Amino acid sequence: MxxxxxxxxxxxxxxxxxxxxxxxxxxxxxxxxxxxxxxxxxxxxxxxxxxxxxxxxxxxxxxxxxxxxxxxxxxxxxxxxxxxxxxxxxxxxxxxxxxxxxxxxxxxxxxxxxxxxxxxxxxxxxxxxxxxxxxxxxxxxxxxxxxxxxxxxxxxxxxxxxxxxxxxxxxxxxxYGPGFPRQRIPRTLIEAALAGRPLHLSCGGEARIDxxxxxxxxxxxxxxxxxxxxxxxxxxVASGEAWSTAEMVALVKELIPGADLSVGPGPLWYDDGLVVPPKGALDLSRAKRVLGYQPKYDLRRGLASYIEWYRRGQLPREN
CATH class of the missing domain: 3.40.50.720 (NAD(P)-binding Rossmann-like Domain)
Structure with a gap:
């Protein structure tokens, strides 16, 4: 041990x-x-x-x-x-x-x-x-x-x-996942959808992130x-796939019917003074070949698991 x-x-x-x-x-x-x-x-x-x-x-x-x-x-x-x-x-x-x-x-x-x-x-x-x-x-x-x-x-x-x-x-x-402590997607999207609150992000729909x-x-x-x-x-060590924020919003709306969510075009911003740079998928070839790493959660499955955690009555930790 x-x-x-x-x-x-x-x-x-x-x-x-x-x-x-x-x-x-x-x-x-x-x-x-x-x-x-x-x-x-x-x-x-x-x-x-x-x-x-x-x-x-x-x-x-x-x-x-x-x-x-x-x-x-x-x-x-x-x-x-x-x-x-x-x-x-x-x-x-x-x-x-x-x-x-x-x-x-x-x-x-x-x-x-x-x-x-x-x-x-x-x-x-x-x-x-x-x-x-x-x-x-x-x-x-x-x-x-x-x-x-x-x-x-x-x-x-x-x-x-x-x-x-x-x-x-x-x-x-x-x-992301159960217990994520900060106000960031997808947590903000899921919490709004489950609470029946509208959430309309003014920009960021085109940002593609792993x-x-x-x-x-x-x-x-x-x-x-x-x-x-x-x-x-x-x-x-990542998922190996990049999804846009607009695609994430669509998935959350599909998994939580009736969710009032939307996102405008353009990039995401860290704050008013710094834009999130262009990103995308990470290449996992090295981790797969050497470590035998194989991600089990694409974004749909990961969001579904995260949503289920909330539905079991869990509360996120604030940071």
């Missing part, structure tokens, strides 16, 4: 990873500062999960935790996530995301940790120059969040080259964690 540290383990993605690890019998150590996710998100787990409060900028605390619990592997999900929050606090994002990753790498080196899987993002690509975008697509992020992820990946490569640290990055894309269901993302992360020897240090 391996001992796996999950940083950011009380957050949206981290919680799902922790639950999967716990179910399969791993010993799991959760480290979180509980700013984005509460300890209640981890309720009902067994004795093989231990939860600790701490900050990723505290190298001494991180290393002490790793040594005390003899951590063998790390899933590094702790970060200030998404582009929008990074616009208002770029220095904070830089400190938490880049310094936090550097501390993970140092703790791996000093604590003899076998491997870390770092949760990266398609935001590293910036505007897609071709589609589907494979891992060799140029990286040109447009905002502090994506920039921090590129820097983290590059630090991982440095440690991999100099110290032989096994640091693997998984580039996810617009992950939306990834939570279960598929977790599966890809664990495949990267478990793979014996990695020939690459980065993998795309």
């Amino acid at each position: 391996a001992c796996v540290l999950v940083t950011g383990g009380a957050g949206f993605l981290g919680t799902a990873v922790v639950r999967r690890l716990a179910r399969r019998g791993d010993r799991v150590i959760v480290l979180d500062n509980f700013q984005a996710g509460g300890s209640e998100n981890l309720g009902g787990l067994g004795s093989n999960v231990a939860v600790f409060s701490g900050d990723m900028t505290d190298l001494d605390g991180l290393l002490a935790l790793i040594r005390k619990h003899r951590v063998q592997r790390i899933i590094h999900a702790a970060a200030i996530v998404s582009t929008l929050p990074s616009l208002s606090a770029p220095s904070y994002v830089t400190r938490v995301n880049i310094e936090g990753t550097l501390n993970v790498l140092e703790a791996m080196r000093l604590g003899d940790v076998e491997r870390a899987v770092h949760i990266s993002s398609e935001e590293t690509y910036g505007a897609f120059r071709h589609e589907p975008a494979d891992e060799e697509h140029p990286v040109a992020p447009i905002a502090p969040y994506g920039i921090s992820k590129v820097a983290s990946e590059q630090l991982g490569r440095f440690y991999r080259t100099v110290y032989k640290t096994d640091f693997i990055s998984v580039r996810t894309s617009w992950v 939306h990834t269901y939570l279960d598929d993302c977790v599966e890809g992360i664990l495949l990267a964690l478990d793979h014996p020897v990695h020939p690459f240090d980065v993998y795309n």
Whole structure:
């Protein structure tokens, strides 16, 4: 039974990873500062999960935790996530995301940790120059969040080259599903439709994005964690399909009859000052070939599963 540290383990993605690890019998150590996710998100787990409060900028605390619990592997999900929050606090994002990753790498080196899987993002690509975008697509992020992820990946490569640290990055894309904490599609569309509220987005209908269901993302992360020897240090883990916002709206209306939803033309915007760059599908060939990754949820199935979660009476966590 391996001992796996999950940083950011009380957050949206981290919680799902922790639950999967716990179910399969791993010993799991959760480290979180509980700013984005509460300890209640981890309720009902067994004795093989231990939860600790701490900050990723505290190298001494991180290393002490790793040594005390003899951590063998790390899933590094702790970060200030998404582009929008990074616009208002770029220095904070830089400190938490880049310094936090550097501390993970140092703790791996000093604590003899076998491997870390770092949760990266398609935001590293910036505007897609071709589609589907494979891992060799140029990286040109447009905002502090994506920039921090590129820097983290590059630090991982440095440690991999100099110290032989096994640091693997998984580039996810617009992950959604039960418990998603932020006001973003498709959550906003589903909640409005189920509540019988009209929701008419003024623009964004033409934006094409690879939306990834939570279960598929977790599966890809664990495949990267478990793979014996990695020939690459980065993998795309997504759905492999891009849907426009207009197509998403049509699917939600089909799955929730009577929903009063619409979206205008043009691109999506992160806020009034920054447009979401042109995106598209991610190329999953590498993850499929090396890891055996195979997404199970296209957008229709993912939306249907998400809607069913709401209909069972679940409430989203606010962030």
